[in-house]
Amino acid sequence: MENNTSLQQQLLEAGVHFGHLKKKWNPKMLPYIFAEKKGIHIIDLNKTVECLQETAAAMKQIARSGKKILFVGTKKQAKDIVNECARRVNMPFVTERWLGGMLTNFNTVRKSVKKMQSIEKMLGDGSFDSITKKERLTLSRDKDKMEKVLGGIAQLGRVPAALFIVDIGHEHIALAEAKRLGISTFGIVDTNCDPNKVDFAIPANDDATKSIAIIVNYLTAAIAEGLAERQAAKDDEAEETNDDDKEKRAARLEAEAQAESGRGRGAGGRGGGRGGNTGGGTGAGGGQRRRTGGGVPGGRGPGGGKR
Numbered sequence: 614m615e616n617n618t619s620l621q622q623q624l625l626e627a628g629v630h631f632g633h634l635k636k637k638w639n640p641k642m643l644p645y646i647f648a649e650k651k652g653i654h655i656i657d658l659n660k661t662v663e664c665l666q667e668t669a670a671a672m673k674q675i676a677r678s679g680k681k682i683l684f685v686g687t688k689k690q691a692k693d694i695v696n697e698c699a700r701r702v703n704m705p706f707v708t709e710r711w712l713g714g715m716l717t718n719f720n721t722v723r724k725s726v727k728k729m730q731s732i733e734k735m736l737g738d739g740s741f742d743s744i745t746k747k748e749r750l751t752l753s754r755d756k757d758k759m760e761k762v763l764g765g766i767a768q769l770g771r772v773p774a775a776l777f778i779v780d781i782g783h784e785h786i787a788l789a790e791a792k793r794l795g796i797s798t799f800g801i802v803d804t805n806c807d808p809n810k811v812d813f814a815i816p817a818n819d820d821a822t823k824s825i826a827i828i829v830n831y832l833t834a835a836i837a838e839g840l841a842e843r844q845a846a847k848d849d850e851a852e853e854t855n856d857d858d859k860e861k862r863a864a865r866l867e868a869e870a871q872a873e874s875g876r877g878r879g880a881g882g883r884g885g886g887r888g889g890n891t892g893g894g895t896g897a898g899g900g901q902r903r904r905t906g907g908g909v910p911g912g913r914g915p916g917g918g919k920r
Contacts, residue, residue, distance in 0.1 A: 620665075620831075621658050627823040630656045632804030642804045645816035654804045656816050665828065668799050668813040669835035672775070675797070676839030680774035681705055682799075683766070684829075685787050690822045691779040691829075698833040699765065702840060705773060706765040707787070716790040719772050726767050729759040775799060777832065780819040782806045801828060 624630070632638070632646065632654035647657035675682055684706040686695035692708040699706035707715070715722055732752050735741055741749045760767075775797040778784045782803070788810060791798050800811040801819045808814035818824040 621662050623827060624658050624661060624817075624824075627827045628821050629661060629817045629824045629827065630658050631818045631821070631824075632656050637805045639805055639807050641807050641809060642802070642816065645802075645808065646804060656804065656818070661816050664813070664815045665817075665831060668815055669832055671797075671813055672777070672799065672832055673835040673839035675775055676702070676836040677843045678774075679843060681769060681771075682775045682777055682836065683707065683769070683773040684777050685711065685784050686779035686825075686829075687711060688780055688783055688819075690820060691825050694822070694826050694829050695779060696765070698829050702833055702836045704836065705769040708765060709762050711784060711787045712762060713786060714790070715766070715787070716772060716794055716796070722763070722766070723770075725759060726763050729756055729763060730767065732756045733760075772796065778811070779825055779829070780806075781811055799832075801825065 630647070632642075635649055635652050635654055638646070638654055642654075645657055645660045647655045649655065672682060682704050684695045684699040684704055686692060686706075686708055687710060695706055696708050712722065733756055736749075736753065736756070741752065772794060773796065776787060776791045776799065778788060778798065778800040780803065781788050781798075781800040782805060784800075788798060788800070792810075797813075798811040799813045800815065801817050802808045802811065802814040803817070803819045808816065815828060817828055
Protein backbone atom coordinates (compact mmCIF):
# COMPACT_ATOMS: atom_id res chain seq x y z
CA MET A 614 0.00 0.00 0.00
CA GLU A 615 2.86 2.35 0.78
CA ASN A 616 4.41 1.65 -2.61
CA ASN A 617 1.12 2.46 -4.34
CA THR A 618 0.80 5.69 -2.36
CA SER A 619 4.36 6.64 -3.22
CA LEU A 620 3.83 5.88 -6.91
CA GLN A 621 0.57 7.83 -6.90
CA GLN A 622 2.35 10.80 -5.31
CA GLN A 623 5.06 10.68 -7.97
CA LEU A 624 2.45 10.58 -10.72
CA LEU A 625 0.67 13.53 -9.16
CA GLU A 626 3.88 15.57 -9.00
CA ALA A 627 4.64 14.74 -12.64
CA GLY A 628 1.25 16.03 -13.77
CA VAL A 629 0.02 12.68 -15.06
CA HIS A 630 -3.53 13.52 -13.97
CA PHE A 631 -4.01 16.45 -16.36
CA GLY A 632 -6.21 15.55 -19.31
CA HIS A 633 -7.43 17.51 -22.33
CA LEU A 634 -10.17 20.11 -22.55
CA LYS A 635 -13.65 18.85 -21.88
CA LYS A 636 -14.79 19.61 -25.43
CA LYS A 637 -12.07 17.30 -26.82
CA TRP A 638 -12.81 14.30 -24.65
CA ASN A 639 -13.71 10.82 -25.80
CA PRO A 640 -16.80 9.49 -23.96
CA LYS A 641 -15.19 6.04 -23.66
CA MET A 642 -12.65 7.56 -21.24
CA LEU A 643 -15.42 8.30 -18.72
CA PRO A 644 -14.44 5.43 -16.31
CA TYR A 645 -10.95 6.93 -16.00
CA ILE A 646 -11.97 10.55 -15.42
CA PHE A 647 -12.07 11.74 -11.82
CA ALA A 648 -13.47 15.24 -12.21
CA GLU A 649 -13.51 18.41 -14.29
CA LYS A 650 -11.69 21.55 -13.26
CA LYS A 651 -11.72 24.82 -15.20
CA GLY A 652 -12.81 23.05 -18.39
CA ILE A 653 -10.06 20.40 -18.11
CA HIS A 654 -10.66 16.77 -17.29
CA ILE A 655 -8.73 15.29 -14.35
CA ILE A 656 -7.67 11.66 -14.68
CA ASP A 657 -8.25 9.31 -11.74
CA LEU A 658 -4.74 8.37 -10.57
CA ASN A 659 -6.05 5.29 -8.74
CA LYS A 660 -7.07 3.86 -12.12
CA THR A 661 -3.75 4.97 -13.59
CA VAL A 662 -1.77 3.11 -10.91
CA GLU A 663 -3.84 -0.07 -11.41
CA CYS A 664 -3.45 0.00 -15.18
CA LEU A 665 0.25 0.86 -14.93
CA GLN A 666 0.97 -2.09 -12.63
CA GLU A 667 -1.05 -4.45 -14.81
CA THR A 668 0.78 -3.28 -17.91
CA ALA A 669 4.16 -3.58 -16.18
CA ALA A 670 3.40 -7.18 -15.16
CA ALA A 671 2.41 -8.11 -18.73
CA MET A 672 5.50 -6.47 -20.26
CA LYS A 673 7.73 -8.14 -17.68
CA GLN A 674 6.33 -11.53 -18.65
CA ILE A 675 6.93 -10.85 -22.35
CA ALA A 676 10.53 -9.79 -21.66
CA ARG A 677 11.07 -12.87 -19.48
CA SER A 678 9.96 -15.10 -22.35
CA GLY A 679 12.69 -13.59 -24.54
CA LYS A 680 10.38 -11.74 -26.95
CA LYS A 681 10.79 -8.19 -28.19
CA ILE A 682 8.64 -5.14 -27.41
CA LEU A 683 8.73 -2.32 -29.97
CA PHE A 684 8.69 1.18 -28.43
CA VAL A 685 6.92 3.77 -30.57
CA GLY A 686 7.05 7.47 -29.74
CA THR A 687 7.53 9.98 -32.56
CA LYS A 688 6.20 13.01 -30.66
CA LYS A 689 8.74 15.69 -29.85
CA GLN A 690 8.15 15.27 -26.11
CA ALA A 691 8.67 11.49 -26.24
CA LYS A 692 11.55 10.99 -28.70
CA ASP A 693 14.52 11.26 -26.36
CA ILE A 694 12.81 9.42 -23.50
CA VAL A 695 11.73 6.48 -25.64
CA ASN A 696 15.14 6.29 -27.32
CA GLU A 697 17.02 6.23 -24.02
CA CYS A 698 14.73 3.73 -22.26
CA ALA A 699 14.56 1.34 -25.22
CA ARG A 700 18.35 1.29 -25.56
CA ARG A 701 18.68 0.63 -21.81
CA VAL A 702 16.83 -2.70 -22.12
CA ASN A 703 18.02 -3.47 -25.68
CA MET A 704 14.56 -3.20 -27.24
CA PRO A 705 13.72 -1.91 -30.75
CA PHE A 706 12.23 1.56 -31.07
CA VAL A 707 10.83 4.05 -33.57
CA THR A 708 11.24 7.72 -32.70
CA GLU A 709 11.54 9.57 -36.01
CA ARG A 710 8.78 8.51 -38.39
CA TRP A 711 6.61 5.45 -38.66
CA LEU A 712 7.04 4.05 -42.15
CA GLY A 713 3.80 2.72 -43.60
CA GLY A 714 4.01 -1.07 -43.70
CA MET A 715 6.80 -1.33 -41.14
CA LEU A 716 5.01 -4.36 -39.66
CA THR A 717 2.62 -5.51 -42.40
CA ASN A 718 5.38 -5.31 -45.04
CA PHE A 719 8.20 -6.32 -42.71
CA ASN A 720 10.24 -8.27 -45.30
CA THR A 721 10.67 -5.17 -47.48
CA VAL A 722 11.70 -3.11 -44.46
CA ARG A 723 14.28 -5.78 -43.57
CA LYS A 724 15.77 -5.44 -47.07
CA SER A 725 16.24 -1.71 -46.47
CA VAL A 726 17.87 -2.46 -43.11
CA LYS A 727 20.27 -4.95 -44.72
CA LYS A 728 21.14 -2.41 -47.42
CA MET A 729 21.91 0.17 -44.73
CA GLN A 730 24.10 -2.32 -42.85
CA SER A 731 25.96 -3.34 -46.01
CA ILE A 732 26.72 0.31 -46.89
CA GLU A 733 27.91 0.90 -43.33
CA LYS A 734 30.16 -2.17 -43.50
CA MET A 735 31.67 -1.17 -46.86
CA LEU A 736 32.32 2.36 -45.65
CA GLY A 737 34.12 0.93 -42.64
CA ASP A 738 36.36 -1.64 -44.37
CA GLY A 739 37.46 0.65 -47.21
CA SER A 740 35.54 -1.06 -50.03
CA PHE A 741 34.47 2.33 -51.39
CA ASP A 742 38.00 3.64 -51.86
CA SER A 743 37.84 2.75 -55.56
CA ILE A 744 34.69 4.81 -56.28
CA THR A 745 34.48 8.55 -56.81
CA LYS A 746 34.10 11.02 -53.98
CA LYS A 747 30.63 12.05 -55.18
CA GLU A 748 29.35 8.44 -55.18
CA ARG A 749 30.80 7.87 -51.73
CA LEU A 750 29.12 11.02 -50.43
CA THR A 751 25.77 9.97 -51.95
CA LEU A 752 25.95 6.55 -50.31
CA SER A 753 26.87 8.09 -46.99
CA ARG A 754 23.86 10.41 -47.14
CA ASP A 755 21.56 7.51 -48.02
CA LYS A 756 22.91 5.53 -45.08
CA ASP A 757 22.35 8.46 -42.71
CA LYS A 758 18.74 8.85 -43.88
CA MET A 759 18.00 5.15 -43.47
CA GLU A 760 19.74 5.00 -40.12
CA LYS A 761 17.66 7.89 -38.83
CA VAL A 762 14.42 6.07 -39.63
CA LEU A 763 15.45 2.40 -39.36
CA GLY A 764 18.32 2.55 -36.87
CA GLY A 765 16.09 1.59 -33.95
CA ILE A 766 14.87 -1.62 -35.61
CA ALA A 767 18.20 -2.67 -37.16
CA GLN A 768 18.52 -5.63 -34.77
CA LEU A 769 14.87 -6.67 -35.05
CA GLY A 770 14.96 -9.92 -36.99
CA ARG A 771 11.25 -10.69 -36.84
CA VAL A 772 7.91 -9.04 -36.10
CA PRO A 773 7.85 -7.97 -32.41
CA ALA A 774 5.61 -9.66 -29.86
CA ALA A 775 4.15 -6.36 -28.59
CA LEU A 776 4.02 -2.60 -29.20
CA PHE A 777 4.26 0.09 -26.57
CA ILE A 778 2.86 3.36 -27.92
CA VAL A 779 3.03 6.87 -26.52
CA ASP A 780 -0.19 8.65 -27.61
CA ILE A 781 -2.23 6.10 -29.53
CA GLY A 782 -4.03 8.90 -31.39
CA HIS A 783 -0.79 10.24 -32.85
CA GLU A 784 0.51 6.73 -33.72
CA HIS A 785 -2.73 5.43 -35.24
CA ILE A 786 -0.95 3.85 -38.24
CA ALA A 787 1.31 1.76 -36.01
CA LEU A 788 -1.69 0.75 -33.91
CA ALA A 789 -3.68 -0.27 -36.99
CA GLU A 790 -0.82 -2.44 -38.30
CA ALA A 791 -0.38 -4.13 -34.93
CA LYS A 792 -4.11 -4.87 -34.75
CA ARG A 793 -4.07 -6.31 -38.26
CA LEU A 794 -1.27 -8.72 -37.33
CA GLY A 795 -2.73 -9.60 -33.92
CA ILE A 796 0.19 -8.10 -31.99
CA SER A 797 -0.37 -7.16 -28.34
CA THR A 798 -0.54 -3.40 -27.79
CA PHE A 799 0.22 -1.20 -24.78
CA GLY A 800 -0.36 2.53 -24.83
CA ILE A 801 -0.57 5.78 -22.91
CA VAL A 802 -4.13 7.01 -23.44
CA ASP A 803 -5.21 10.59 -22.83
CA THR A 804 -8.81 11.79 -22.39
CA ASN A 805 -9.17 12.47 -26.14
CA CYS A 806 -8.47 8.84 -27.17
CA ASP A 807 -10.36 5.55 -27.18
CA PRO A 808 -8.88 3.18 -24.57
CA ASN A 809 -10.56 0.16 -26.19
CA LYS A 810 -8.21 0.37 -29.18
CA VAL A 811 -5.30 -1.07 -27.17
CA ASP A 812 -5.07 -4.26 -25.15
CA PHE A 813 -3.52 -2.49 -22.14
CA ALA A 814 -4.42 1.19 -21.73
CA ILE A 815 -2.67 3.51 -19.28
CA PRO A 816 -4.84 6.60 -18.70
CA ALA A 817 -2.37 9.46 -18.38
CA ASN A 818 -1.20 12.78 -19.75
CA ASP A 819 0.62 12.00 -23.01
CA ASP A 820 1.73 15.58 -23.75
CA ALA A 821 3.94 16.47 -20.76
CA THR A 822 7.55 15.31 -20.83
CA LYS A 823 7.58 14.52 -17.09
CA SER A 824 4.44 12.42 -17.37
CA ILE A 825 5.81 10.40 -20.29
CA ALA A 826 9.17 9.99 -18.56
CA ILE A 827 7.81 8.58 -15.28
CA ILE A 828 5.56 6.06 -17.03
CA VAL A 829 8.12 4.89 -19.60
CA ASN A 830 10.82 4.58 -16.93
CA TYR A 831 8.48 2.54 -14.70
CA LEU A 832 7.71 0.12 -17.53
CA THR A 833 11.37 -0.07 -18.54
CA ALA A 834 12.28 -1.07 -14.99
CA ALA A 835 9.70 -3.87 -15.18
CA ILE A 836 11.18 -5.09 -18.48
CA ALA A 837 14.68 -5.01 -16.96
CA GLU A 838 13.43 -7.19 -14.09
CA GLY A 839 12.00 -9.68 -16.57
CA LEU A 840 15.28 -9.82 -18.47
CA ALA A 841 17.24 -10.28 -15.23
CA GLU A 842 14.98 -13.17 -14.19
CA ARG A 843 15.42 -14.75 -17.63
CA GLN A 844 19.21 -14.49 -17.34
CA ALA A 845 19.14 -15.95 -13.81
CA ALA A 846 17.03 -18.88 -15.03
CA LYS A 847 19.51 -19.47 -17.86
CA ASP A 848 22.43 -19.47 -15.43
CA ASP A 849 20.68 -21.96 -13.14
CA GLU A 850 19.89 -24.18 -16.07
CA ALA A 851 23.50 -24.01 -17.25
CA GLU A 852 24.74 -24.99 -13.78
CA GLU A 853 22.34 -27.94 -13.65
CA THR A 854 23.46 -29.00 -17.11
CA ASN A 855 27.11 -28.82 -16.06
CA ASP A 856 26.37 -30.90 -12.95
CA ASP A 857 24.54 -33.48 -15.04
CA ASP A 858 27.42 -33.55 -17.53
CA LYS A 859 29.90 -34.08 -14.72
CA GLU A 860 27.83 -36.94 -13.27
CA LYS A 861 27.45 -38.56 -16.69
CA ARG A 862 31.17 -38.21 -17.35
CA ALA A 863 32.06 -39.74 -13.98
CA ALA A 864 29.66 -42.63 -14.60
CA ARG A 865 31.12 -43.16 -18.07
CA LEU A 866 34.69 -43.19 -16.76
CA GLU A 867 33.72 -45.63 -14.04
CA ALA A 868 32.03 -47.92 -16.58
CA GLU A 869 35.09 -47.76 -18.84
CA ALA A 870 37.35 -48.61 -15.90
CA GLN A 871 35.19 -51.61 -14.98
CA ALA A 872 35.13 -52.78 -18.59
CA GLU A 873 38.92 -52.46 -18.82
CA SER A 874 39.32 -54.48 -15.62
CA GLY A 875 37.02 -57.18 -16.97
CA ARG A 876 39.01 -57.39 -20.20
CA GLY A 877 42.23 -57.76 -18.17
CA ARG A 878 40.82 -60.70 -16.18
CA GLY A 879 39.56 -62.36 -19.36
CA ALA A 880 42.98 -62.05 -21.00
CA GLY A 881 44.69 -63.69 -17.97
CA GLY A 882 42.31 -66.69 -18.07
CA ARG A 883 42.86 -67.19 -21.80
CA GLY A 884 46.67 -67.07 -21.29
CA GLY A 885 46.54 -69.80 -18.60
CA GLY A 886 44.42 -72.01 -20.86
CA ARG A 887 46.90 -71.68 -23.73
CA GLY A 888 49.79 -72.54 -21.41
CA GLY A 889 48.07 -75.81 -20.29
CA ASN A 890 47.38 -76.87 -23.85
CA THR A 891 50.97 -76.25 -24.86
CA GLY A 892 52.33 -78.36 -21.98
CA GLY A 893 50.09 -81.31 -22.84
CA GLY A 894 51.16 -81.22 -26.45
CA THR A 895 54.82 -81.29 -25.51
CA GLY A 896 54.29 -84.33 -23.30
CA ALA A 897 52.54 -86.18 -26.06
CA GLY A 898 55.35 -85.39 -28.41
CA GLY A 899 57.90 -86.74 -25.95
CA GLY A 900 55.91 -89.92 -25.64
CA GLN A 901 55.78 -90.28 -29.39
CA ARG A 902 59.51 -89.79 -29.66
CA ARG A 903 60.10 -92.44 -27.04
CA ARG A 904 57.90 -94.91 -28.85
CA THR A 905 59.66 -94.16 -32.07
CA GLY A 906 63.04 -94.61 -30.47
CA GLY A 907 62.02 -97.97 -29.10
CA GLY A 908 60.90 -99.18 -32.50
CA VAL A 909 63.96 -98.14 -34.43
CA PRO A 910 66.44 -100.48 -32.73
CA GLY A 911 64.00 -103.34 -33.08
CA GLY A 912 63.78 -102.70 -36.78
CA ARG A 913 67.49 -102.57 -37.16
CA GLY A 914 67.97 -105.97 -35.45
CA PRO A 915 66.44 -108.13 -38.14
CA GLY A 916 68.31 -106.17 -40.70
CA GLY A 917 71.56 -106.99 -38.99
CA GLY A 918 70.63 -110.64 -38.77
CA LYS A 919 69.98 -110.87 -42.51
CA ARG A 920 73.27 -109.25 -43.27
